[in-house]
Amino acid sequence: MSDLLSNLILGAGVAFSWSALFYCFAGVSLGMVVGVLPGVGPLPAIAMLLPITFYIDPTEAIIMLAGIYYGGQYGASTASILLNLPGTPPAAVTCLDGYPMAKQGRAGVALFITAIASLVGSMFGIVLVGTFAPVLARFALEFGAAEYFSLILFALIGTSAIGGDSFLRSVSMVAVGLLLGIVGQDVTSGQFRFTFDIPGIADGLSIVAVAMGIFGVSEVMASAHVERDKKPESFGFRNMLPSHSDFCRAWPSMGRGSLFGATCGILPGAGASMAVFIAYAFEKRISKTPEIFGKGAIEGVTAPESANNATAQTAFIPTLTLGVPGDAVMAVMLGALMIHGINPGPGLIEEQPQMFWGLVVSFLIGNAILVILNIPLVGIWTRLLQIPYAVLFPIILALICIGVYSINYSTFDIFLVIAFGGLGYGMKLLRFPPAPLLLGFILSPMLEENFRRALLLSRGDWMTFLVQPISGVFIGLSTALVLFAVITALRQHGPGRHPGALSETE
Known part of the structure; x- marks a missing residue:
């Protein structure tokens, strides 16, 4: 404990310098802004600012880039709740209950509780x-290809619980997402799969285009001819505070979401997308009123948001202590460190204690700044809902097009997001859930890669997924989830109904 205290004092001496405070404030402020803008996200901002960091102190550079990252995680929930536009893939889960809360006139409550x-x-x-980085890094080393495959499989099956009342419809959407995820060039063989000689998808479908299409454009299409269904929003601070009942339901889900997020952040390659989907699925599974999820459940907002931001912090553990980035943003962070002559790995904490502990303390400062900035802005953000739809819809579509185009500077991606908007609208009409499709799409390459690698290492022995202890546990949990879902559906509908109809609404 004394060592931890002395390390935090060392980090505070770095993080509380005027220059470090300036770069921390600049990073989190910029991150919040780019997070709010649909489709932009922290990755383009970090990539564009990376050359600037060549001319400043390495520690302050990493503090600023990290601030953009977790500031963007904060900001992405705003567009998700107000406009049903997930600026980042993990924010898509927040749409499921955050946007219904906004339509009910509780946008202020949703934004406040999200903060x-x-x-x-x-x-x-x-x-x-700060406490367990070296220990957690060693735990992450226990995960091989078989363990990652089993963990991803468990996440995908758990996703079936978040799509709606129909287990079969959710599973089918996961399957569609997996198929969409393999479009493009095969990493192993170099062959093009399902590209139909279209150059624009040779490198795969754009994640942003898929997410913005099935969530954002489809919502515009579905709501364009519908009278605005929302209660007048009250903008007083007291009216934005969640009720006692909301707080009682929110606190446990925050704790569970934080645990899921921290776990997925520790595991290299797992990331926030997996964390938020698992956290949401778990909350719905254990809830006594699962029918309210998707209709404005407070737990459906707090669990994924706490998971998302816990992942943003713990994702630095494998990046700094193992040199293994968990996602594209962490890969850019890794590149920034190496450009400055810092080699991430097990010896980083001992070799660069001022940088590591200065970064940890800057996390505390940056998150405090974000709360101070976000809560007063809740009233301003919620006023977006007062804009007439005839004015708002063109703005939304313009932001979507700008955000999608800015990723690859490709006009083809704009047509792609329109196509997925039409698909998402059709899914709405047929009551197929979009969230499982998105998770299947995001995790498909990782699932395939680890499946191949595990079989190669085991010389084609399928039992490798069961004999490895950690992998076997996840396979067992996945099997239990499937059996539980099927048995629950059969009990609800009785033996006289065909078992394929696993939805009350079908």
């Missing part, structure tokens, strides 16, 4: 980073 959930998740992640 609190984000803070709780971030603080939980920071404690783990």
Whole structure:
């Protein structure tokens, strides 16, 4: 404990310098803004600012880039809740209950509780980073190809619980997402799969285009001819505060979401997308009122948001202590460190203690700044809902097009997002859930890669997924989830109904 205290004092001496405070504030402020803008996200901002960091102190550069990252995680929930536009793939889960809350006139409550959930998740992640980084890094080393495959399989099956009442429809959407995820060039053989000689998808479908299409454009199409269904929003601070009942339901889900997020952040390659889907699915499974999910459940907002921000903090553990980035943003962070002559790995904490502990303390400062900035802005953000739809819809579509185009500077991606908007609208009409499709699409390449690698290492022995202890546990949990879902559906509908109809609404 004394060592931890002395390390935090060392980090505070770095993080509380005027220059470090400036770069921390600049990073989190910029991150919040790019997070709010649909389709932009923290990755383009970090990539564009990377050359600037060549001329400043390495520690301050990493503090600023990290601030953009977790600031973007905060900001992405705003567009998700107000406009049903997930600026990043993990924010798509927040749409499921955040947007219904906004339509009910509770946008202020949703944004306020999101800020609190984000803070709780971030603080939980920071404690783990500061206290258990070396231990957690060694735990992450226990995960091989078989373990990752089983973990991803478990996440995909768990996703079936979040799509709606129909287990079969959710599973089918996961399957569609997996198929979409293999479009493009095969990493192993170099062969093009399902590209139909279209150059624009040779490198695969754009994640942003898929997410913005099935969530954002489809919502515009579905709502364009519908009278605005929302209660007048009250903008007083007291009206934005969640009720006692909301807080009682939110706190446990924040804790569970933080735990899921921290775990997925520790595992290299797992990332926030997996964390938020698992956290949401778990909350719905254990809820006594699962029917309210997707209709404005407070737990459906707090669990994924706390998971998202816990992942943003703990994702630095494998990046800094193992040199293994968990996602594209962490890969850019890794490149920034190496450009400055810092080699991430097990010896980083001992070799660069000022940088590591200065970064940890800057997390505390940055998250405090974000809460101070976000809560007063809740009233301003919720006023977006007062804009007439005739004015708002063209703005939304313009932001979507700009955001999608800015990723690859490809006009083909704009046509792609329109196509997925039509697909998403058709899914709405047929009551097929979009969230499982998105998770299947995101995790498909990782699932295939680890499946191949595990079989190669085991010389084609399928039992490798069962004999490895950690992998076997996840396979067992996945099997239990499937059996539980099928048995529950059969009990609800009785033996007289065909078992394929696993939805009350079908």
